[in-house]
Amino acid sequence: MADWRSELGSRLRGEVRHDERLAPRTSIRVGGPADLLIRPADADDLAALLRGVAELGVPLTVLGGGANTLVADAGVEGVVLRLPPELAEERVEGDLLTLPAGAPIARLPARGHALGLVGAEFLAGIPGTLGGALAMNAGTRAGQLSDVLVQAELATADGIGWVPAAALGLGYRVSRLPAGAVVTRLACRLRPGDVARSRAAMEADVAHRRATQPLSQPSFGSTFRNPPGRFAGELIEQVGLKGHRVGNAMWSDVHANFLVNLGGATARDVLQLMKLARTRVKERLAVTLEAEVRLVGQFVAEDVQEG
Numbered sequence: 001m002a003d004w005r006s007e008l009g010s011r012l013r014g015e016v017r018h019d020e021r022l023a024p025r026t027s028i029r030v031g032g033p034a035d036l037l038i039r040p041a042d043a044d045d046l047a048a049l050l051r052g053v054a055e056l057g058v059p060l061t062v063l064g065g066g067a068n069t070l071v072a073d074a075g076v077e078g079v080v081l082r083l084p085p086e087l088a089e090e091r092v093e094g095d096l097l098t099l100p101a102g103a104p105i106a107r108l109p110a111r112g113h114a115l116g117l118v119g120a121e122f123l124a125g126i127p128g129t130l131g132g133a134l135a136m137n138a139g140t141r142a143g144q145l146s147d148v149l150v151q152a153e154l155a156t157a158d159g160i161g162w163v164p165a166a167a168l169g170l171g172y173r174v175s176r177l178p179a180g181a182v183v184t185r186l187a188c189r190l191r192p193g194d195v196a197r198s199r200a201a202m203e204a205d206v207a208h209r210r211a212t213q214p215l216s217q218p219s220f221g222s223t224f225r226n227p228p229g230r231f232a233g234e235l236i237e238q239v240g241l242k243g244h245r246v247g248n249a250m251w252s253d254v255h256a257n258f259l260v261n262l263g264g265a266t267a268r269d270v271l272q273l274m275k276l277a278r279t280r281v282k283e284r285l286a287v288t289l290e291a292e293v294r295l296v297g298q299f300v301a302e303d304v305q306e307g
């Protein structure tokens, strides 16, 4: 299907880039190219894209801010979709804010503050887009997106519609979005409150992150989910891997659940480190670590096998 690229490109008005490197579009700065990287012009263009990939049988991957994604060195087959931050209009109805999924996560608390609304402080310092925050049910021990999400608008090849938050299977850093669904808008309920206090809490949280996380180095935040009652970073440290390096990737010596790119790391380096941590933690501490980071693209089977 050599010509699917030009066929798809001819149906769209948005930005279509061929063989576009994805590393610069992820926070860990690792990974190969996408066959096509597409940024639709508007909601109609997105609908045309979704119909097009379904008709032509082209695989579709959604990329938000790339803050929780590891792209394979070989890249990603088919289309990688990025939503523009302004795909849909914002709406305010009392304390209910409707925002486009391609907007930065920070927009939700910021828009709330401008309206005298609080309640999304737990999003302070979390990079990425609102669509990615929904897919990951992003948050901290203080709260998670599902605490404020009322409903989400989902687009598929069959059309677009609103789905209540309760139907999205949101749990600890997981969601169960229908296969092939793209989140296009989120409706979140905040509450009237003390904006100065909310801002101060968020600033304190960001300062705490600066002191405890390796924010000057590329990473995807927490690599593994915290197992029940445990902290993945402590387990990785206990098995002697804090500061351990493979190629140009390293388990951070600041926060052991952060895997950092020292410059020129490959997805293979990253996976080797993850495998090593999983194997050692299982063997020595009898705890199974599960990845929080999402793997995207064509990986070599032996690299992704569970350690």
Ligand SMILES: Cc1cc2nc3c(=O)[nH]c(=O)nc-3n(C[C@H](O)[C@H](O)[C@H](O)COP(=O)(O)OP(=O)(O)OC[C@H]3O[C@@H](n4cnc5c(N)ncnc54)[C@H](O)[C@@H]3O)c2cc1C
Residues within 6 Å of the ligand: 027, 061, 062, 063, 064, 065, 066, 067, 068, 069, 083, 101, 102, 125, 126, 127, 128, 129, 130, 131, 132, 133, 134, 135, 136, 137, 138, 139, 140, 173, 177, 181, 182, 183, 184, 213, 215, 219, 220, 221, 222, 294
């Ligand atoms: C320094 C740092 C600190 C971090 N701290 C935290 C933290 O405290 N808490 C936390 O939860 N996370 C944290 N993260 C991880 C990350 O910020 C979150 O997971 C965030 O929600 C990812 O959003 P994104 O848009 O970058 O998603 P991406 O990485 O682009 O995508 C993640 C997943 O969401 C899917 N997706 C994205 N957009 C859409 C859409 N519109 N429709 C359907 N699916 C979509 C993708 O297909 C993929 O499966 C941190 C990351 C970094 C780098």
